Amino acid sequence: MKVGEIIEYLEQIAPLSLQESYDNAGLLTGNKDQEVHKALITLDVTPEVMEEAIAEKAELIIAHHPVIFHGLKHLRGEDMVERIVIQAIKNDIALYAIHTNLDNVASGVNARLAEKIGLQNTRILAPEGSLKKLVVYVPVAESEKVRAAILDAGAGHIGNYSHCSFGVPGEGTFKAMDGAHPFVGNIGELHREKEIRIETIVPDYLLQNVVQAMLQEHPYEEPAYDIFPLDNKNALTGAGLIGELPEAVPPLEFLQQLKNNLQAQGIRYGVLVPKEIKKVALCGGSGSFLMHKAFAAGADVFVTADLKYHDFFLFQKQMLLVDAGHYETEQFTKELLFDLLTKKFPNFALQISKYNTNPVSFL
Numbered sequence: 136m137k138v139g140e141i142i143e144y145l146e147q148i149a150p151l152s153l154q155e156s157y158d159n160a161g162l163l164t165g166n167k168d169q170e171v172h173k174a175l176i177t178l179d180v181t182p183e184v185m186e187e188a189i190a191e192k193a194e195l196i197i198a199h200h201p202v203i204f205h206g207l208k209h210l211r212g213e214d215m216v217e218r219i220v221i222q223a224i225k226n227d228i229a230l231y232a233i234h235t236n237l238d239n240v241a242s243g244v245n246a247r248l249a250e251k252i253g254l255q256n257t258r259i260l261a262p263e264g265s266l267k268k269l270v271v272y273v274p275v276a277e278s279e280k281v282r283a284a285i286l287d288a289g290a291g292h293i294g295n296y297s298h299c300s301f302g303v304p305g306e307g308t309f310k311a312m313d314g315a316h317p318f319v320g321n322i323g324e325l326h327r328e329k330e331i332r333i334e335t336i337v338p339d340y341l342l343q344n345v346v347q348a349m350l351q352e353h354p355y356e357e358p359a360y361d362i363f364p365l366d367n368k369n370a371l372t373g374a375g376l377i378g379e380l381p382e383a384v385p386p387l388e389f390l391q392q393l394k395n396n397l398q399a400q401g402i403r404y405g406v407l408v409p410k411e412i413k414k415v416a417l418c419g420g421s422g423s424f425l426m427h428k429a430f431a432a433g434a435d436v437f438v439t440a441d442l443k444y445h446d447f448f449l450f451q452k453q454m455l456l457v458d459a460g461h462y463e464t465e466q467f468t469k470e471l472l473f474d475l476l477t478k479k480f481p482n483f484a485l486q487i488s489k490y491n492t493n494p495v496s497f498l
Contacts, residue, residue: 136483138195138229139167141174144479145197145233145472147289149243152340153264153372154236159201164220165229171195173484176472178465179492180230182215185222187488194228197476199244199468201232237468238374239263244419245376247467251396252415252438253380260375260416261428262368267342270334271349271360272307274319278331281352285333288348289341292371300335307359318354338369375418375425377432383411386455389436393459397466400497403458405447412436412455419464430454440464462493 142162154160174195175188180202188196202219212218223230237243241259249257269290273281282300285291291299307330311317320326337345342362350358384392389412394402415436416429422439423446429437436455440463447456469487476485 136171136480137167138162138165138169138171138231141171141195141197141476141480141483142167142231144476145231146236148475149233149236149240150340151236153239154234155239158235159204160232160234160236161201163201163203163230163232164223165195165227165231169194169227169229171229173486174476175486175488176469176476177488177490177492178462178469180219181490181492182219183490184488184492185219185228187490188228189222189226191486193486195231196223196228197231197233197472199232199234199237199465199472201234202230233472237471238419239372241371241376244465244468244471245417247471248417248419248464249376249378249415251467252393252417253396254376254378254415254417255381257376257378259370259373260377260418260425260432261373262370263373264369265339266365266367266369267337267339268334268363268365269337269342269345269349269360270332270363271353271358272305272330272332273358274354275304275329275331277352277354278302278333281349282333284348284352285335285345288345290337290345291335292338293336294370300333302334303332305330305332316356318356336365336367338372340372375416375422375428377414377416377429377434379414380412383413385411386436390457393438393457397459397463399460399463402460402463403442403447405449405456406451408435408452408455410435417464419468420461426450426456438464460493460495462491462495466493 151161171194173193175193176197177184178199180198210217212221286298293299307328310325311320311322386407412435414434416434417438418425421441423442430450438457438459440461442458473487
């Protein structure tokens, strides 16, 4: 296989355009044409993980956190990042990071965390990303082929429904001029054609691919189509997740279950709320920026990591704040990536790193 084949699939699930502005997801070393026979999956690329990749003859490391996060001005081996990059280049190991773009999709990092906690009826906590409406006019006989191409390319997702579209019959007119090669009609003659107006919604980041798919299948030399901007938010992309437990539980019972489910050595939490926990908001990794969104959504508890001391003074007795650890809330990303890639490439050699890369310890 080529590195590019794996990347193309991963970026269909979590497009790079969905990463945050500060992030550095994507291919960090190597190139897309590089052959790869084995890949190693990890949360972080550490010296131990790099040595593991070399020993296992893995030509690709897929990590959640990008090892190159800030700009590199030189490669002299003076710190851990520089040494890892030098080793990767010397050993022809491609480094790929799938970070906040995987955080910001409904089936990504937070979905797997919610699954481990046991949440139901989940939705994106802070939807982001714009939607467009695509309208195209197609001859009746060709309409289903064009509709299928548009929807298979990723258009038409509304909540838990895919392939959503609407069609209206009508009549189109055109006159082919000199130099044209009309699919129907004759040069110089006004032609009337029974057509279907097909319309659907498209996430902004998929618009180019959807339009290309439509143009490829459309029979007309010059298809007529329109793209309209919408005020609707894309409910399938954005930060955090909110859902419900099957049954409400007392706060301390929830905390103990959370600790067990995450196999955490310890978790930090604020003032206990005087009610049972039912509605749970979460964000794997550093999610303090979503605290107010969680509160506004009516969450009984917000689970995330990297909370500051003063954060715990907020929402006292109204919403429980829990810092369950950065590694602990993102650790299942390795399992998620393994499952996705194994399903797509069942005969490709994949291995989850044996190393726990959590840099935090508890006494």
